[in-house]
Amino acid sequence: MISDEQLDRYRIDGTLLRIVRDADPRNDIRGYVVAWNESSVAIRKRSRKLVQLDRKYVYQPYTESRPAEYTLPRETNEGEEA
DSSP: OHHHHHHHHHHHHHHHHHEEEESSSOOEEEEEEEEESSSSEEEEETTTTTTEEETTTTEETTTOOOOOGGOOOOOOOTTTOO
C-alpha cells in the first residue's frame, strides 16, 4: 500500500501517475492525486473526472515503465487462502 508521504509528494509535485489495477494495461488509469484517506485515493483523470481507487493498487509515475505481471498484487476471493 502506498504511503501518505509518497501520495503527498505526488500531489505537491503534480506528478502524472499510472495506477495499475490488474495485469491488463488497458485497465490502467492515468491521473493526478487530489486527496486520500486510510483506504482510498481520489485521482483526477486528464478528462477532469474524479475516480476513487483503493490504495492497494500500484501507483507509479507515468514516465516509469509498467511493472511486470508477476510483480503485481494478486486478487484473492473471500474464503480462498493466498
